[in-house]
Amino acid sequence: MHTLEDDHHSIFRSFQTVVETMTTTGYGADAPWETPWMNALVVGMQLSGIAIGFFTLRVLIIPLFKRTPVSLADRLTPKDDHVVICEYRQDSELLLDELERLGIDYVLIDSDEDEAKRLSDAGYQAIVGDPEDAETLREASIEDATLAITDAGDRNASVVLNAHALNEDLRVVSLTESSRRNRALERIGVDRVVSPHVLIGRRLAHKATPGAEVPSGTSVGEEVEVGEFLVRRESPLHGVEVRETPFFERPRITLVAGWIDGELRLPPAPTDRLTPNAVLVVAGPPEVIDEARDAVSVPGVLTARDPSEVIVAGTGEGGRAAIDALPDDAAVTAIDVEEREEVDVVGDVGDPETLEAAGIEDATALIVAVDDDATALLAIALARSLAEDVEILARVTEDGQVRTAFEAGADYALSIQRATARLLARDVHGEETVSPVGQVRLVRTDGDPFAGRTLEDANAGGETDLDRDADWVVVGVERDGAFRTDASTEIEADDVVVIAGTDESVGELERTVAT
Template sequence: MRELRDIEGLHPRDLTKRQRLLVLFVVGLVSVVLFYTGIYNWGMRALENRPQSVFRSFQTVVETMTTTGYGADSPWATPAMNVLMVTIQVTGVVIGFVTLRVLVIPLFERTPLNLDDRLTTKNDHVVIAEYQRDTDLLLDELEELDIDYVLIESDDEEAKRLSDDGYQAINGDPEDRDDLERADIERASLLITDAADRTASIVLTALEANEELRVVSFTESTRREAALAEVGVDRSVAPHALIGQRLAEKATIPLSRDWSDEDEVDVSEILVRRDSPLHGVRVRDSPIANHPNLTLVAGWFHGELRLPPSPDDELAPDTVLVVAGPESELDEITNEIAGVRSRRIRSPSQIIVAGYGEGGTAAAEALPEDVSVTTIDESAELDPDIVGDVTEPETLREADTDDASALIVTVDDDSVALLTIAIARSLSSGIEILARVTDREKTKPAFRAGADYVLSTQQISARLVAAEVYGERVMAPTSQIRLIQADAAPFAGESLADARRNTERGWTVVGVERDGTVRTDERIIIEADDEVIVAGSDRAIQQFERTVATS
């Protein structure tokens, strides 16, 4: 039986109600058979005066309970033994009916099941009250992180499909307190809602059952945040707006230098493409991380900036690595690695935003004041700079794609987004194209169409939910990447490789300036009279200046 195999090696707490029922059934059946075997063996010896082995008695009991016959033991002379045999027969019939209902019918005739029976024991878990995006992606993310959850799905067929696929899902109305209690809402620690206009009703009902509940709500517009806060939502998330902000931050990675731009060290972004040999490679195994003259300063992974990346981070088609080193070395490694694209980090002067809805507005507002922004939308009511169809080359030419440093695509339709990307790439090979798609399956086509950076609403939303369980913020404002020159005395005697080894402090040593020349070879031994070039986030550089540079 599949369900019996599934429970092997599981802790009792991890068993579903149905699995626990099966365990009790098996244990009870074995106990009854052994009990009757002992009594029958004693009766054959003491009452029938026909002693026999316990195994012969066991066989007779099983034959009787399954109504397959009595073998050579019948008939029995004493009334007590006949009564015992009748009792065993009746017990066998009852167990047969129980077996039919508990095992045979559910497994082979696909009769309707109570999905609650498939839930494992819950405590301090997440209750998801509806989810309107890619449910499988969200639940896979939670299970990968070993996060306990229950999803309440109002569509019966969808709930059954998810439950049949092994997810912790039940059918019900999250506005109904009884259905929330079926999900053990009183013992939950977090409620995730994605139910549009029903959100307020769901939240108020859930908080009646559990006042300590933390609530995160998805919303299509940031304009509802204040109202949702009034009903008890701790955090409102507008995915389109958040992704718009992230795309704007990515398009304007801030970089400051505390020395002359004429120095040899440069900073570049290296984009990992779908067909790159780096796809699927961990940071520690990449030729960039292992290059003796280059330093991996930061990386964008699934829309999140990490300063610096973890050696265990896996490079995916949406990964962008920020690398510092000699300009010639940066160009050389970019040419050596197939399927990557490199661009120098420069201060952007003009950015185009295609699609001026919730996401486009958030992107435009997140851009620095010194950046010229041109917004495009076909709706004049949104008051864009250019009213027009973003899939028409003339519209993009009017926005001056030739001189723009980046194009942010935040249109609501994925098909329109892909066409816009393709047209923009045909008009300009140098412009950086950053796009938002709703369906995660459209991420790869967006890269093929010419996008440099793509974020999926479905994927980002799932990661956001997972992060909220740990109380972490995602989509936080981007820190500025800084490169400074500092006294090398604290590193005297160390090789450059040793100075770079600690990646957990948020800053790293890029190179050494000696006799007017910047050296980045990791075999260089740092001398007290040298100057070191250090890269990191604002906060990390401030920490470096307080603790290391002054030591």
């Protein structure tokens, strides 16, 4: 200022001017400047002050806040009678969404700090910590919990013992990849051991030998079962409309769903035509289902009694479970990349020569139980190109790959992530979810919203808030210890109504009923 403006100030006044510039507080007595050079100097100081401010914020301040410990436990809402999830190696959000949809309170313990923080930031009740550590379990309020779910692999036993030390009355459900660990886990206090690979393998095996034979666990009540009928390409039912099948006019059978052209229809329309490998899901008394099975047990329709030539690709836990679940008269050919006692063809299932060596052209069904989704999808596409008529049943890990599996050529596909979430939801929510493994979900709900209507009217629509174009169907009602499926049965307010539908449609229905 002395040189450019001929304005004399002390060194202390000059220092104050520079500080005013750097802190962007303004000048007051010194502005406006008159010479170009003084204006340029002030502009330079202003820009450098802003640059230094941003640099300090980015390099020093923000990292300092990031390094500040954030206690995710402080974000938890008060807990009581809740579920503590001790690690979950599947898709965490899929399970947590399932629990929240059912109104179940929970805390997820995740040892991965980034994943726990991501879930917490997304609004889920998650904390970071070691589920083997007593302090972490206390942060999850394990003492007030009613159920613990463990999916910690080799650490499951340690987690269970530490959890029981803090809550002796705690129920425990453990996930394991190997059913050989079931007995050991049960001995230390695990109430239920779940092996998703085994359950899905068995499910696919039952699908590979089609008919009305019902897999274990699909009973709705003592008097009613859920059966599946699969129509082969050579069946006389091929091309007929649903209303022309033996299931449509039987009053004690409810036609729940149909897989037609790879699309789930709940319920199928009377005019829908059955295509090759279409699957019809029905519910009714076992003897009536047997009668329906006998009605379609004609040449060209395979039933569970017919011999099958089944190829099982992958002999891991799920593949072995599928092999064990197949009937004794089925001719089984096992494929694996490793040579084992139960393996018939050693090779890559993604290689056409391997599938040809296993007899894909003559096989009635191919069960794809490999661990890698990409390999499974490739095997499906190759098998479909080599044998147009073979029934392909596949297991995939990620839920989003189910639709891709159908597009690749699969006739039936199950997701480990979705099936596991459903199984756990059933255990947490009692027996509300009847059949959690398959694509169709059956749940029990209150009969009051349907009161005064017959089963036929409830499915056809009427003047209630529940009437809409939705993918769900009323299967029947539980009353006085009996399960009724007759279409003329009038629903009473205190009945328990069994609904079948997709995850989305059942969730929407439950939200509608709740309001």
